[in-house]
Amino acid sequence: MILIGRERSDGDSARVHVSVLADEVVAVFASPDAPRDGWIVDGTVGVGGHAARVLDACPSLRVLGVDQDPEVLPLAQANLARFGERARVRRGRVSMLDELLDDEGIERVVGWLLDLGASSLQLDRRERGFSFASDGPLDMRMDPDRERTAADIVNTWDENDLADLFYHEGGETRSRKVAHAIVELRRRAPFRRTLALADVVSRAVGRGAAGDIHPATRVFQALRRAVNEEGEELVRGLEAAQRWLVDGGRLVVISFHSGEDGVVKRFLSEADAGGAFRILTKKPLRPSALEARANPRSRSASLRAAVRVRPRLRGSAAEVRG
Numbered sequence: 494m495i496l497i498g499r500e501r502s503d504g505d506s507a508r509v510h511v512s513v514l515a516d517e518v519v520a521v522f523a524s525p526d527a528p529r530d531g532w533i534v535d536g537t538v539g540v541g542g543h544a545a546r547v548l549d550a551c552p553s554l555r556v557l558g559v560d561q562d563p564e565v566l567p568l569a570q571a572n573l574a575r576f577g578e579r580a581r582v583r584r585g586r587v588s589m590l591d592e593l594l595d596d597e598g599i600e601r602v603v604g605w606l607l608d609l610g611a612s613s614l615q616l617d618r619r620e621r622g623f624s625f626a627s628d629g630p631l632d633m634r635m636d637p638d639r640e641r642t643a644a645d646i647v648n649t650w651d652e653n654d655l656a657d658l659f660y661h662e663g664g665e666t667r668s669r670k671v672a673h674a675i676v677e678l679r680r681r682a683p684f685r686r687t688l689a690l691a692d693v694v695s696r697a698v699g700r701g702a703a704g705d706i707h708p709a710t711r712v713f714q715a716l717r718r719a720v721n722e723e724g725e726e727l728v729r730g731l732e733a734a735q736r737w738l739v740d741g742g743r744l745v746v747i748s749f750h751s752g753e754d755g756v757v758k759r760f761l762s763e764a765d766a767g768g769a770f771r772i773l774t775k776k777p778l779r780p781s782a783l784e785a786r787a788n789p790r791s792r793s794a795s796l797r798a799a800v801r802v803r804p805r806l807r808g809s810a811a812e813v814r815g
């Protein structure tokens with residue numbers, strides 16, 4: 494667990510981020526047949542929890558940790574400072590990893606980690622606007638330089654587009670009813686705050702319909718994914734992993750959403766069939782009952798891992814990029 498702030502008197506929850514499936518991540522990068530020296534790219538470094546665990550377990554590996562959120566970077570830097578030259582932290586998006594690696598002069602990439610979604614630091618701070626449980630501006634940008642906020646989407650998209658978003662990116666089966674309620678209400682005044690939106694969504698979905706989760710969970714997830722273009726970022730991150738990883742290099746992806754896990758699964762199945770990766774996890778790894786109890790946010794996590802396979806030139810041991 495990495496502690497990143499004290500409990501605040503205004504009731505904001507304690508700011509801790511607990512790295513999900515950390516033993517499993519370490520086991521992939523530290524496995525006896527994994528490359529021993531080179532760089533691990535952690536494209537979603539957050540506060541550096543996974544990165545620190547991997548650096549502790551693998552003394553000859555180095556980590557380039559990247560995150561789009563400028564607020565987490567000083568925390569990652571502080572948490573990784575004890576590794577000195579073995580850890581570098583840069584601000585950027587997963588979709589910018591090619592440029593960042595070139596800029597850092599890094600060539601030998603032996604591991605690639607994507608721990609998708611938002612961190613507790615983001616989710617628990619009401620002013621970041623992710624929460625349906627405590628009031629904040631309807632924002633949800635992990636990268637504050639992005640132009641479009643959740644409020645922009647809610648207040649400007651047409652009803653059909655909102656319904657499709659809630660259905661496809663959140664799995665909300667009452668998406669049409671929710672979109673209709675939003676469009677009716679925003680005629681009076683645009684949505685600005687998370688609780689106002691959560692209230693409308695809850696009434697449209699109905700308390701019982703969402704089971705044991707908050708009725709606004711799915712709509713908020715869909716909005717977060719759209720604001721941060723999470724689907725596109727994931728695909729770009731997987732393609733870049735294929736370009737950069739050396740033969741035998743390891744790819745690990747942790748996702749928190751069935752649609753997202755489906756994208757990873759399809760990418761790896763095709764890459765495995767085409768000989769570019771060999772899948773290590775036939776079924777995704779899930780948190781143990783113990784982990785799920787200790788860290789409820791881990792409950793929806795799925796980890797998939799694969800080994801990069803690069804064809805060798807006939808009669809030569811040289812690796813071929815491609």
Ligand SMILES: C[S@@+](CC[C@H](N)C(=O)[O-])C[C@H]1O[C@@H](n2cnc3c(N)ncnc32)[C@H](O)[C@@H]1O
Pocket residue numbers: 510511512513536537538539540541542543544559560561562565585586587588608609610611612613635726727
């Ligand atoms: C679940 S947290 C990662 C936690 C980290 N693995 C740890 O153990 O501390 C996800 C982090 O990824 C970042 N993130 C999500 N999508 C990103 C993207 N496309 N590009 C860069 N950072 C991203 C978020 O800002 C957040 O800090």
